[in-house]
Amino acid sequence: MHQLYDLATGPLLYLSLSLFAGGILVQGISLIRETYTSERFVFSFLSVKSALLSMVHWGTPFGSTVMRKNILLTVVGFLFHIGLLALPFFLMAHVLLFYEAWGLSWPTVPGWAADTATLFVCIACLFFVFRRLLVPDIRYISTPMDYLIPVLILVPFASGFWASHTLPGFRVCHVLHILSAEVLLSAIPFTRLTHMLFGFFTRIYTSSEFGSTRFAKDW
Amino acid sequence: MTLQQTTLHAPIIDEGIEKKLSGLTPETIRTVIDDVLSSETGPRLKAYLKTCVHCGLCSDGCHFFLSFDRNPRYSPVGKIKETLARFIHDKNRITADVIRQAAVIAYTECNLCRRCVMYCPFGIDTAYMIGIVRRICHRLGVTPLYIQDTAHSHSAFMNQMWVKEDEWIDTIHWQEEDAREEIPDLRIPLEKEGADVMYSVIAPEPRFQADLIYKAAVLMKRAGIDWTLPATPGWDNSDMAMFSGDNEIMGRITRTHFEAAERLNVKKIVMGECGHAFRSVYDTGNRWLGWTFPPIPVVHAIEFYYDLLKTGRIRIREKFKPRVTFHDPCNIVRGKGLHEKARYIIAKTCENFIEMTPNREHNFCCGAGGGVINCGPPYKSKRMQASRVKAEQLKNTGADVVITPCHNCHSGIDDILHHYKIPMSVTFMVDILTTTMETNP
Numbered sequence: 001m002h003q004l005y006d007l008a009t010g011p012l013l014y015l016s017l018s019l020f021a022g023g024i025l026v027q028g029i030s031l032i033r034e035t036y037t038s039e040r041f042v043f044s045f046l047s048v049k050s051a052l053l054s055m056v057h058w059g060t061p062f063g064s065t066v067m068r069k070n071i072l073l074t075v076v077g078f079l080f081h082i083g084l085l086a087l088p089f090f091l092m093a094h095v096l097l098f099y100e101a102w103g104l105s106w107p108t109v110p111g112w113a114a115d116t117a118t119l120f121v122c123i124a125c126l127f128f129v130f131r132r133l134l135v136p137d138i139r140y141i142s143t144p145m146d147y148l149i150p151v152l153i154l155v156p157f158a159s160g161f162w163a164s165h166t167l168p169g170f171r172v173c174h175v176l177h178i179l180s181a182e183v184l185l186s187a188i189p190f191t192r193l194t195h196m197l198f199g200f201f202t203r204i205y206t207s208s209e210f211g212s213t214r215f216a217k218d219w
Numbered sequence: 220m221t222l223q224q225t226t227l228h229a230p231i232i233d234e235g236i237e238k239k240l241s242g243l244t245p246e247t248i249r250t251v252i253d254d255v256l257s258s259e260t261g262p263r264l265k266a267y268l269k270t271c272v273h274c275g276l277c278s279d280g281c282h283f284f285l286s287f288d289r290n291p292r293y294s295p296v297g298k299i300k301e302t303l304a305r306f307i308h309d310k311n312r313i314t315a316d317v318i319r320q321a322a323v324i325a326y327t328e329c330n331l332c333r334r335c336v337m338y339c340p341f342g343i344d345t346a347y348m349i350g351i352v353r354r355i356c357h358r359l360g361v362t363p364l365y366i367q368d369t370a371h372s373h374s375a376f377m378n379q380m381w382v383k384e385d386e387w388i389d390t391i392h393w394q395e396e397d398a399r400e401e402i403p404d405l406r407i408p409l410e411k412e413g414a415d416v417m418y419s420v421i422a423p424e425p426r427f428q429a430d431l432i433y434k435a436a437v438l439m440k441r442a443g444i445d446w447t448l449p450a451t452p453g454w455d456n457s458d459m460a461m462f463s464g465d466n467e468i469m470g471r472i473t474r475t476h477f478e479a480a481e482r483l484n485v486k487k488i489v490m491g492e493c494g495h496a497f498r499s500v501y502d503t504g505n506r507w508l509g510w511t512f513p514p515i516p517v518v519h520a521i522e523f524y525y526d527l528l529k530t531g532r533i534r535i536r537e538k539f540k541p542r543v544t545f546h547d548p549c550n551i552v553r554g555k556g557l558h559e560k561a562r563y564i565i566a567k568t569c570e571n572f573i574e575m576t577p578n579r580e581h582n583f584c585c586g587a588g589g590g591v592i593n594c595g596p597p598y599k600s601k602r603m604q605a606s607r608v609k610a611e612q613l614k615n616t617g618a619d620v621v622i623t624p625c626h627n628c629h630s631g632i633d634d635i636l637h638h639y640k641i642p643m644s645v646t647f648m649v650d651i652l653t654t655t656m657e658t659n660p
Contacts (some may be wrong), residue, residue, distance in 0.1 A: 031266060138274070192272050195270045197270075202343055213502075216552060
């Protein structure tokens with residue numbers, strides 16, 4: 001177990017961070033480069049104002065028509081993404097790690113809030129899986145990877161919760177937490193999780209087209 | 220209000236699609252797909268495909284999906300799954316049957332209306348992707364018979380209805396003669412170099428809606444506009460090749476249109492009440508030629524009428540009394556944001572306006588756009604089924620008249636009103652304007 005822990009917090013950690021950062025960088029840069037060489041016209045339609053306006057709408061809960069039509073999904077979706085992105089950085093245990101490694105620290109979320117948010121992320125993952133299974137038009141387009149991704153997210157969050165509360169088997173869960181988080185991090189550039197990066201590119205282009213060429217709202 | 224849905228019985232056999240399929244091998248198909256994907260698409264498509272998280276939120280944006288009782292096959296992402304995604308992932312297993320299904324989906328089950336783009340959290344342009352499927356089908360020679368006939372007409376005559384040059388000129392003279400009975404000194408100027416405006420129409424106008432040219436002439440006369448029509452190709456601004464996937468012809472059409480305006484040395488082009496033509500001239504065809512924005516100012520009829528009213532060049536004598544509603548055409552609303560200008564014209568000309576719901580950018584397509592109506596009678600029943608939500612939307616207004624400044628919308632809505640037995644008539648904006656404006660401004 002100790003050897004595995006050392007592996008997970010040593011080489012595998014650096015490997016996953018490299019895969020994540022390298023993958024995102026390579027994908028992002030190559031997309032911009034390819035656009036410059038083969039679809040340069042894209043740049044002539046870009047509008048900062050339209051892109052920002054659109055992102056404000058899409059970044060605000062119920063700021064777009066589709067969000068107002070899907071109230072439950074909007075609430076779950078927003079809270080899920082906030083929890084997913086904020087928890088790793090603002091958990092007391094994680095901030096301690098940053099402090100030990102680099103001497104940096106910043107405010108943390110209270111334990112009860114962290115627990116609630118973690119459980120919410122886990123429930124949201126299950127919600128996404130069941131939504132896929134139960135809504136016919138979503139089931140129709142779902143691939144095995146679409147079911148796997150929520151599980152990839154669920155495992156590090158559930159195991160982290162388990163380990164932090166020192167429930168039975170918490171040592172195994174702790175290692176599982178680290179390993180599964182590394183798998184998740186590494187998977188981002190190579191699965192549909194890349195929407196975290198490409199979503200901005202597509203939104204910027206579409207909103208520019210809509211706002212500044214077609215003079216219509218896209219939300 | 221939910222209207223009764225009819226069901227399809229006989230399978231649709233389209234000769235245009237069937238003719239080429241028998242000669243297609245998976246190898247030929249793969250070569251064409253790979254060529255289109257590698258040489259005609261790029262990072263934009265890649266980003267769309269990588270970003271889609273299969274959340275299904277686009278479904279509610281599609282009138283096909285809603286009208287077919289939320290059948291997953293008709294959701295925007297469902298259509299991509301059955302077409303482009305298969306082309307990309309199934310490698311050498313793309314048979315003629317897959318192409319047949321893809322052609323039917325791409326040409327007849329998507330109006331390229333871009334409504335779903337507004338329902339995607341990432342702004343993924345499904346219409347663009349369906350356009351790529353159409354391009355592949357066109358390159359394989361698998362296109363519906365009727366729309367292909369139109370594309371052939373564009374290719375041979377530079378207009379979509381096989382109108383010969385003398386027929387066009389004769390029609391203009393005939394309309395001028397008729398209009399002079401109302402306004403004795405009215406002219407419909409042909410080939411007037413240096414005019415302020417080149418007015419362009421779509422070929423169905425001289426073919427069977429010539430009164431629209433008459434009305435446009437009356438409007439120009441009353442407003443005192445220095446205008447002209449070209450006598451040569453370029454008078455037709457329509458572009459069905461854009462929808463059949465024949466980008467080369469699309470480019471030729473737009474170029475001919477611009478060149479006619481350039482030759483006549485006009486200040487701007489005013490396009491008649493057509494949506495798809497505007498999409499080609501302002502957006503798709505224009506870009507194919509390498510322009511970011513058209514080389515000559517191009518305005519749609521709605522912008523033109525708005526300016527005439529705003530500047531007082533035409534004044535309204537008496538407002539139109541019946542209850543009217545307005546159908547926002549996709550290509551000038553999601554394509555140019557002309558919805559408020561249209562409402563300004565209505566406010567000036569009509570007494571009783573009832574807003575359709577949803578409206579403006581969120582309006583439902585008429586079901587005819589994107590070349591779907593041009594795929595002809597074989598698909599009419601399906602088109603009517605797909606227009607159920609549009610029919611409900613129209614009926615719920617309780618209006619007597621629906622105004623829509625687009626030829627395709629006009630035809631599509633006319634079909635819907637008959638099919639669903641809705642007691643409403645459909646009209647162009649120019650009809651309202653010429654009925655209500657002062658004759659001596």
